[in-house]
Every structure is written in C-alpha cells, then in structure tokens.
Amino acid sequence: MADGQWGNCKGCKYFGSHNPQPGGDETSRCMQPELSEFELEVSGDSGCNAWEARAGVAGTATPYTEPAPSSFH
Numbered sequence: 001m002a003d004g005q006w007g008n009c010k011g012c013k014y015f016g017s018h019n020p021q022p023g024g025d026e027t028s029r030c031m032q033p034e035l036s037e038f039e040l041e042v043s044g045d046s047g048c049n050a051w052e053a054r055a056g057v058a059g060t061a062t063p064y065t066e067p068a069p070s071s072f073h
C-alpha cells in the first residue's frame with residue numbers, strides 16, 4: 001500500500017466521515033481496505049502513508065521519502 005505519500009486523515013478519502021471537510025479534532029473510522037479490518041478509530045489529525053486525496057479537500061500530503069541506500073556509508 002506504499003504509494004509514496006503521507007497525509008492527514010481529515011484529507012484522506014478513507015476517513016469515514018460524512019463531513020465533506022472534516023476537522024482535525026473529528027474522529028471516524030478508517031475505511032482503507034487493508035486497515036479497515038482493524039476497525040481503527042482515527043482523528044482528523046492522525047495520518048499514515050496509505051493516504052489518498054479526499055475529493056474536494058485540498059491535500060496536505062507531504063512527500064514520503066525512504067532513506068536512499070546510497071546514503072549509508
């Protein structure tokens with residue numbers, strides 16, 4: 001599920017809120033297919049790297065960078 005970006009739940013399409021623009025202190029179910037089996041209750045200010053943009057909300061994704069192997073000496 002690593003798609004290379006991280007973002008907050010409030011801007012994620014898997015945040016199970018009916019509010020079109022969820023707030024950071026709102027809590028809701030995470031509906032991400034691989035995570036929903038855990039029935040996670042997450043807050044808008046939570047986040048993970050399975051984040052995908054929620055329609056109609058400006059994304060807060062920041063690039064998620066893995067350490068490059070060449071950086072280890």
Ligand code: SF4
Pocket residue numbers: 007008009010012013014015016029030031032035042046047048049050051052
């Ligand atoms: S835990 Fe991850 S996948 Fe689930 S709503 Fe939050 S950002 Fe989206």
